[in-house]
Amino acid sequence: MSKLVGFQSNPRLRISELIPWVLALVVFFVLPDYLSLGAQILTYILFALSLDLITGYAGVVTLGHAAFFGVGAYTCGILSAKLGITDPLLLLLISAIVCSLLGVSTGLIILRTQKLTQLMLTLAIAALCYEVANKATTITGGADGLTGVIIGPVFGLFKFDFLNKTAYLWCLVILFIFWYLVRRLIYSPFGITLTGIKENKQRMQAIGVPVNSYLLKAYTFSAMIAGIAGALIAQTNQFVGLNVIGFEPSGEILVMLILGGVGRIYGAFVGPLVFLVAQDFLAKQFPEYWNLGIGLMLLIVVLFAKGGVLGVFDKLTTFVRSSK
Amino acid sequence: MDSFLAAIVSVLFYGVAYGMVLYVISVGLSITMGMMGIANLAHGVFAMCGGYILVTALAKYQIPFPIALALSFLIVAFFSVFLDRLLYKHIYDAPELEQVLFSIALIFISIAIARLIFGTLQQPVMLPDYLKDQFTFLGRDFPAYRVFIIVFSAILIAALWFGVENTKWGAMVRATVDNRAMAQSIGINTKLLFSITFAVGSGLAGMGGALGAEIIAIQPTYPFEQLVFFLIVVSVGGLGSLKGPFFAALLIGVLDTACKYWIPEVGAFFIYIVTIGILLWRPLGLMGKRA
Amino acid sequence: MTLALETISLSKRFGALTVSDQIDFQLEPGARHALIGPNGAGKTTFVNLLTGRLTPSSGHVKMMGKEISSLNESQRVKMGLGRTFQINSLFNKMTVLDNVSLGISERLGISKKMWRNASAFTKLKEESLEILSLLGIADDANERVNQLPYGKQRLVEIAISLGLKPKVLLLDEPAAGVPSMESGRILQALDVLPKDIAILMIEHDMDLVFQFASKITVLVQGAVLCEGTPDEIANDPRVHQVYLGEPNE
Numbered sequence: 001m002s003k004l005v006g007f008q009s010n011p012r013l014r015i016s017e018l019i020p021w022v023l024a025l026v027v028f029f030v031l032p033d034y035l036s037l038g039a040q041i042l043t044y045i046l047f048a049l050s051l052d053l054i055t056g057y058a059g060v061v062t063l064g065h066a067a068f069f070g071v072g073a074y075t076c077g078i079l080s081a082k083l084g085i086t087d088p089l090l091l092l093l094i095s096a097i098v099c100s101l102l103g104v105s106t107g108l109i110i111l112r113t114q115k116l117t118q119l120m121l122t123l124a125i126a127a128l129c130y131e132v133a134n135k136a137t138t139i140t141g142g143a144d145g146l147t148g149v150i151i152g153p154v155f156g157l158f159k160f161d162f163l164n165k166t167a168y169l170w171c172l173v174i175l176f177i178f179w180y181l182v183r184r185l186i187y188s189p190f191g192i193t194l195t196g197i198k199e200n201k202q203r204m205q206a207i208g209v210p211v212n213s214y215l216l217k218a219y220t221f222s223a224m225i226a227g228i229a230g231a232l233i234a235q236t237n238q239f240v241g242l243n244v245i246g247f248e249p250s251g252e253i254l255v256m257l258i259l260g261g262v263g264r265i266y267g268a269f270v271g272p273l274v275f276l277v278a279q280d281f282l283a284k285q286f287p288e289y290w291n292l293g294i295g296l297m298l299l300i301v302v303l304f305a306k307g308g309v310l311g312v313f314d315k316l317t318t319f320v321r322s323s324k
Numbered sequence: 325m326d327s328f329l330a331a332i333v334s335v336l337f338y339g340v341a342y343g344m345v346l347y348v349i350s351v352g353l354s355i356t357m358g359m360m361g362i363a364n365l366a367h368g369v370f371a372m373c374g375g376y377i378l379v380t381a382l383a384k385y386q387i388p389f390p391i392a393l394a395l396s397f398l399i400v401a402f403f404s405v406f407l408d409r410l411l412y413k414h415i416y417d418a419p420e421l422e423q424v425l426f427s428i429a430l431i432f433i434s435i436a437i438a439r440l441i442f443g444t445l446q447q448p449v450m451l452p453d454y455l456k457d458q459f460t461f462l463g464r465d466f467p468a469y470r471v472f473i474i475v476f477s478a479i480l481i482a483a484l485w486f487g488v489e490n491t492k493w494g495a496m497v498r499a500t501v502d503n504r505a506m507a508q509s510i511g512i513n514t515k516l517l518f519s520i521t522f523a524v525g526s527g528l529a530g531m532g533g534a535l536g537a538e539i540i541a542i543q544p545t546y547p548f549e550q551l552v553f554f555l556i557v558v559s560v561g562g563l564g565s566l567k568g569p570f571f572a573a574l575l576i577g578v579l580d581t582a583c584k585y586w587i588p589e590v591g592a593f594f595i596y597i598v599t600i601g602i603l604l605w606r607p608l609g610l611m612g613k614r615a
Numbered sequence: 616m617t618l619a620l621e622t623i624s625l626s627k628r629f630g631a632l633t634v635s636d637q638i639d640f641q642l643e644p645g646a647r648h649a650l651i652g653p654n655g656a657g658k659t660t661f662v663n664l665l666t667g668r669l670t671p672s673s674g675h676v677k678m679m680g681k682e683i684s685s686l687n688e689s690q691r692v693k694m695g696l697g698r699t700f701q702i703n704s705l706f707n708k709m710t711v712l713d714n715v716s717l718g719i720s721e722r723l724g725i726s727k728k729m730w731r732n733a734s735a736f737t738k739l740k741e742e743s744l745e746i747l748s749l750l751g752i753a754d755d756a757n758e759r760v761n762q763l764p765y766g767k768q769r770l771v772e773i774a775i776s777l778g779l780k781p782k783v784l785l786l787d788e789p790a791a792g793v794p795s796m797e798s799g800r801i802l803q804a805l806d807v808l809p810k811d812i813a814i815l816m817i818e819h820d821m822d823l824v825f826q827f828a829s830k831i832t833v834l835v836q837g838a839v840l841c842e843g844t845p846d847e848i849a850n851d852p853r854v855h856q857v858y859l860g861e862p863n864e
Contacts, residue, residue, distance in 0.1 A: 006713040007720070007739050008757075011732045061421050063365075109600060113607045115420060116363060116563055120555040121603060127552045128596035135591050189720050189736065190729040196717045199706040206666070206704070207718040207779055208692030209726060217729075248548065251428055258425055288439045295432030302426045303414055 004195055011187035020269050024172055028165075035164040039236045041276050042171035043229050048257045048268035049175075049182055050225035055254070056263035057186060058218045059198025060111075061119055063250050064126030067106070068099045068223040070245025071129060072230025075099070077146040077240035078139055086152035088160075088170065092231050099227025100220055107219035111212050123247055130246030145241035149234055160235070167236040174232060178225055183265060185221075194218055255298055261310030270309050327463070334464045335582045341470040343577025344477035345536030347570050350557040351484065352525020358501040358564020360518050362412070363420055365427035367529055367554055368547035369434040374400045374530025375542035376442060382450040389452045393534055400530025401523045408522050431547045438544035447542040473535055480531070481570065488566055497521055501564040556599045562612030571610060617680040619644045619783045619813030620665065620696075625674035627657075627664055627837075634660045636838040637674065642783065646813040649824045651848075652834035653857060658817045659701065661834065662785050665815075666698050667691045678783060697781030699772045701788040701817075707761040711752065711771050714760055715743040718778035746777045750804045766797030770804055777808075784808070786816040790823050802826060825849070833857070 027038055047069050054060050072095040079085040079094060110121045133140045140146055153159040158166045185191045197204050197211055204211050234240045243249060253272075260271025275294075283290040305312055353367040374396035381392035407430075415426050457468040488494035500507040500514050508514050533542070540550060557576055561569030576595060583594045602610070620642035627635040634657045642648055652658055663669040665676060667688040676684045683691055706714050716739040720726045725736055733739075747753040750770045755763060760771055769789060776784055789805070790798045798820065805827050808814060818824045824831065824845075831848045833840040835857050841848070848854055 004708050004713075006710055007716045007733045007736070008710070008712065009734060011734065055421065061424055063424070109604060113603060115361075116357060116555075117559045117603055117607060117609070119363060119420075119424065120552070120559045121600065123552050123555060124596045124599050128593060131591050131593045131596070135589055135593070184730055184732075187732050187734075188729050189725045189731070189733045190727060192713070192733050193717065193720065193726040196706055196709070196713075199708060200704060203700075203704045203706065203775070204717070205688050206692065206698060206700075207721060207775060208689045209717075209721045210689055214727075247552065251548075254425070255428065262421070288436050290436075291432050291439070292436035295429045295434075295436060298425060298429035298432065299411075302418075302422050302429060303411075306422070 004199075005186055005192060006195075007189070007192055009187060011184075017266075020266070021172075021176065028168060028172075032163060032165075035168040036236070037276065037280055039164055039167045039171045040233070041273055042168070042175050043232045043236060044253065044256065044272035044276060045269050046171075046175045046178060046229040046232065047226055047253055048260070048272050049179065049265070050222045050229065051253055051257050052262060052265065052268045053182055053185070053225070054219055054222040056257070056267070057191065057198065058194040058215055059201075060215060060219065062110075062122040063119060063247060063254070064122035064124070065222075065226055065253060066245055066247075066249035067122075067126040067129040068102060068226035069230040069233075069249065069253070070126075070133060071102055072096075072099050072227030073234040073240045073244045074133060074140055074146065074230075075227070076231035076234040077149045080150055080234075081146055081148040082139065086150050087156075088151050088154050088235055091151070091235065092174070092228055095227045095231035096224050099230075100224040102227075103220040103223025104216065107216045107223070111215050111219065123250075126246050126250050130242065133242055133245050141240070143242060145239055147239055149238045149240065151235045151238060160238075164236070171232050171236065174228065178228070179265075182225070186265065190214065190217075255294065257308075258301060259297065259308050261308035264307075264310060267308055267310050274309060330461075330464050331585070333461070334466075335585050336578060337466055337474075338470065339578030339581035340574060341473045341577070342536070342539050342581060343574035344474055344481070345532050345539055346553060346557050346577055347573035348477050348480060348532030348535065349529045350532075350554045350561075350569050350573060351481075351566065352522075352528045353554055354558045354561060354563060354565060354569045355497065355501065356518070356522050356525050357558065359497065359504070359514075359521060360416060361504075362416065363423040363427065364412075365424060365551055365555075366430035366434070366547060367526075368550045369430060370400050370404060370526040370529035371533030371536075371540075371550070371554075372434065372438065372542060372544075372546040373403065374533035375537045375540075375546070376438065376447065377530065378534035378537055379447040379449055379542055382452075383448070389455065393531065396534035397527040397531040401527030404526035405519060405523050408519055412522075431551075434547060435544045438546075442544070444544055447537070449537045449542075451538075469538060473539075477535065480528075484528075485566065493517075493520070553595075556595070558609075560599055560602050560609055562609030565609065565611040568609055568611030616643065618642060618677070619646065619679065620815070621677040622665070623675040623677070625661075625664055625676065626672050627660055627669060628672045634837050635664060635671070636836070638834075638837075638839055640832065640839065642813050642815055643830075644782075644813050645810055646815070647827055647829045648813075648815045649828035649831045650815060650817045650834055651819070651821075651824060651831060652840075655836075656834045657837040658834055659787060660837075662698065662787055662817060665785060666696060692779060692781075695780070695782035696785070697776035697779045697783070698785040699776050699787055699789060701791050703765075703768050703772050703792075705760045705768060705771055705775070708759060710757050710759055711747065711763070711774075712740065712743050712756040714771055715746055715774045715778045716740070718775050719743060722779055743778065746774050749777075749807055750774055751800070764797070766793045766800055769793050769801060773804055773808075781812060783813045783815070786814060786818075788817055788819065790818060790820045798823065 051065050055062060075095045075098045076091045079091055085091060106125050110118050113121060134142055151160050154166060154170055160166045193209060193214060201211055230244060233244060256271040256275045257268055259275060261267030301308055307314060349371045356364060377396045377399055378392050381387040381395055415423050451469055455469045455472055459466040488497060496512050496517050500512060500517060504514060557569050557573045561572035579598060580595055583590060618641050622638050622640040625635055625638045650658055664671050667686055675682060678694055678696060683694065719739055719742050744753055744756060747756055750773065752767055752770050755767060760768060773789065790801045793801055802823060816827060828845060831845055832842045833848060833854055840853060841851055
C-alpha cells in the first residue's frame with residue numbers, strides 16, 4: 001500500500017485484514033504455552049499502533065512515546081499495589097485518563113517547537129519520566145521494579161490465570177477495539193487532514209487548517225492508547241519495571257514499527273510480532289549479537305527497504321502480479 | 325558559612341569542568357546539525373570512541389597521555405570521514421524520521437561492537453602521575469585533572485572560536501549555517517565543507533569523550549545514556565550556534581553538579597524541567613538562529 | 616467602495632535592512648492587478664506580509680475594510696485570503712482531487728470530523744471536480760501530483776487556493792518554472808478565474824502581466840515606484856530605467 005489514504009479511499013474491510021485476528025485466535029488454541037509472549041506481543045502491537053498514528057500518519061517524530069506507555073504501566077501498577085484498585089477495566093480507564101492529560105500537557109509543549117528541538121523535548125520528557133520512576137522508589141519500586149500488582153477478574157468473571165489465557169484474550173479484545181477506532185480515524189476527514197499535515201505542513205497552514213490544534217488532538221489520542229497499552233502490560237506481567245519507560249523502550253518501539261512498515265496500520269502488527277519473537281529466541285542466546293543484528297537490520301531497512309517488512313511484501317506481490 | 329562557600333566553589337569547579345567537556349563534545353553536533361539539518365543522534369558514538377581510544381592507549385599500550393589525547397581526536401576524525409563517505413551521504417536529504425532511525429541504527433551497532441570488544445564494564449582511566457595530584461582549597465579537594473580539563477578545554481575552545489571567526493573555513497561555515505542555498509549559489513562547495521566540518525566536529529567529540537572519561541564513564545551504553553544531554557546542550561544553546569551551546573553546557577554542567585550534590589534524590593529531573601522551561605521561553609535556544 | 620485589500624504605510628525591517636518601505640497599496644474588488652519589480656524588490660516579502668506569514672515592523676493591513684494586521688495566516692484564510700506559492704507547495708504523494716479537497720474540507724468544517732468515513736462526503740468530490748474542470752485538468756483528478764508535468768502542477772497550485780473560495784487571491788509568480796510552451800495554459804486558467812475575486816499577481820513574465828492585468832504596481836527596493844495601467848507603465852521612463860532596458864512586450 002504505497003498509496004496514501006485519501007478522500008476517495010474505500011474504507012470497507014478487505015479480507016486480508018481479518019488475517020491478524022484469525023491468526024491470534026489460532027495461536028490461542030494451538031500454542032497455549034506461548035500465551036505470555038503472545039499477550040506481550042499484543043500489547044506492543046497496541047503501543048506500536050499508537051506510535052504509527054502520531055508518527056506514521058501525522059508525521060510527528062517522537063523519541064519519547066514510552067513516556068506514556070510507562071506512565072500508563074506505573075499508574076496501573078501503583079493503583080493496584082498501593083491503593084488496592086484491582087478491577088482491570090477501571091485500571092485501564094484511569095491510566096487512559098492520566099495519560100491523556102499527560103499527552104495534552106506535553107503536546108502543548110512540544111508542538112510549539114520544530115524539528116530538532118521537538119525531537120529533543122520528546123526525549124527529555126521520556127527521560128524525565130524515567131527519572132521519576134527511578135528515584136521515587138517508595139511508590140515505584142525504583143530499579144527493583146513494582147511488585148505486588150494484583151489484578152482482579154475481568155468483569156468480575158474471568159480470573160487472570162497462570163496460563164495467561166485471560167490476559168491474552170483481554171489484550172486481544174482491547175487491541176481489537178482500538179484497532180477499530182484508529183482505523184476509523186484514519187479513513188475519516190480528520191485522518192486524511194493529518195496525512196496532509198505530514199505531507200506539507202506549511203501548505204496546510206496556508207489553507208487555513210489549524211495544524212497545531214489537530215496535531216494536539218492526534219497526539220493526545222495517541223498518548224492515551226499508549227497509556228492503555230502500558231496498563232495492559234502491567235496487568236499481564238503483574239509487575240512494572242524500568243524497562244517500560246524512558247528513551248530505550250521509545251527507541252525500541254520506533255524500531256519495531258519501522259521494521260514492520262510505518263504509516264500503514266498493519267506495520268504495527270508485523271513489526272512487534274517479528275521483533276519480539278526473534279528477540280525471544282535469539283536475544284537470550286546471543287545478547288550482543290542481537291543488538292548488532294537489530295542495528296544492521298535497521299540500517300538496511302532505512303537505506304534500502306523503507307517500507308519495512310510490509311513494503312518488501314508489497315514489492316513482491318506487485319512483481320508477482322506484473323509477471324502474470 | 326565557610327563550608328557553604330567552599331561547597332559552592334566546589335560545585336562550580338566540578339560543574340564547569342563537566343560543562344566544558346559537554347561543550348567540546350556537543351559543539352560539533354550543533355554546527356553540523358545547523359549546517360546540513362541532519363538529525364545525527366549518533367554523535368555520542370564519536371565521544372565514546374574517543375574515550376575508548378584514550379583508555380586503551382593508556383592502559384594497554386602505555387602511550388603517553390598527550391599523544392593518546394591527540395589520537396582520540398585524529399582517529400575519530402578520520403573514522404568519521406569514512407562513515408560520512410560510506411553511510412551518512414545516503415541520508416543527507418532524507419526525511420527526519422529516516423535520519424533518526426539511521427542514527428539509532430548506528431547507536432545499536434556501536435553499542436554491540438563496544439560490548440563485544442571491551443565488555444560491559446566501565447573503563448578505568450590510567451592517568452599519568454603528573455595529573456593525579458590534588459589541590460586543597462577552603463578545605464576541599466580539587467583534582468589536578470579537573471583543572472587540566474578546564475584549562476585545556478578553554479584553550480581548545482578559544483582556538484575553535486578564533487578559527488571560526490577569522491579563517492576562511494570559519495566564514496564558509498557561518499555562511500552555510502545561515503543559509504545553505506545562498507552559500508551554494510555563491511560557489512561554496514557545501515558538501516566538501518560539510519565533510520571537513522563533520523570531521524572536525526566528530527574529532528572534537530572524540531577528544532571531549534576522552535577528556536571527560538573520568539566524568540562521563542566510558543561504557544557501551546554511553547551513546548544512549550548521554551544523548552539527551554548532548555541534545556539539550558545543542559537545543560538550549562541554539563542549533564547552529566557556536567557560542568550558545570557553550571553557555572548552555574556550563575549551565576547544565578553546574579546545575580547537574582549542584583543537584584547531584586544538594587538534592588541527589590531528585591537526580592537529573594531538575595535539568596529536564598529547566599530545559600523544558602528555557603525552550604518554552606526561547607524555542608530556538610538561547611542564541612539560536614531563525615530557521 | 617470597500618477595498619478588497621489595503622495596506623497603509625506597511626514596513627518590514629530586518630535589523631538595519633528595510634525590505635518593505637512604507638507601502639501604501641490598494642486592491643479593488645474584482646481587480647486584475649499585477650505587482651512587478653526587479654529581483655530583490657521585496658515582492659514576496661510583501662505577499663508574506665499580506666498573508667500573515669510575516670509580521671510587519673509597522674503599518675496596517677486591511678481586508679474588506681477590516682483590520683487584519685493582528686490575525687495569523689489561518690485566520691486570514693478563513694476571512695477569505697488565498698495565496699499560491701512561487702515554488703509549488705503541494706501534497707505530492709496525494710491525488711490531484713485530494714489536494715483540492717483538503718482546502719474545501721477545511722472550509723466546510725468537514726476536516727475536524729474524526730469518526731465518519733471521508734468518502735461519504737460526496738460534496739468534496741463534486742466541488743473539487745468543478746474547480747479542476749474550470750482549470751482544464753479534471754482528467755488528471757486521480758493522478759498523483761508528483762506524476763504530473765510541472766505546468767499542470769502549477770494549475771493544481773491554483774486549484775487548491777480556489778477551493779478556499781477566496782475573496783482575495785495572491786498569485787506568487789504563477790508562471791514560474793513553467794516551460795514556455797505550457798505557459799499558455801496558465802494564462803487560460805487566469806482568464807477563467809471568477810470575476811468577483813480580487814487578484815493580485817506577482818510576475819516576471821511580462822507577456823503574462825500585460826495580457827492579464829488592468830492595473831500594475833511597480834515595486835523597487837521595497838517601495839512603490841509607480842502605479843498605473845499597462846500602457847502607462849510600459850511608457851514610463853522610470854520603469855524602463857529600473858529594468859535596464861526595454862521590457863519585452
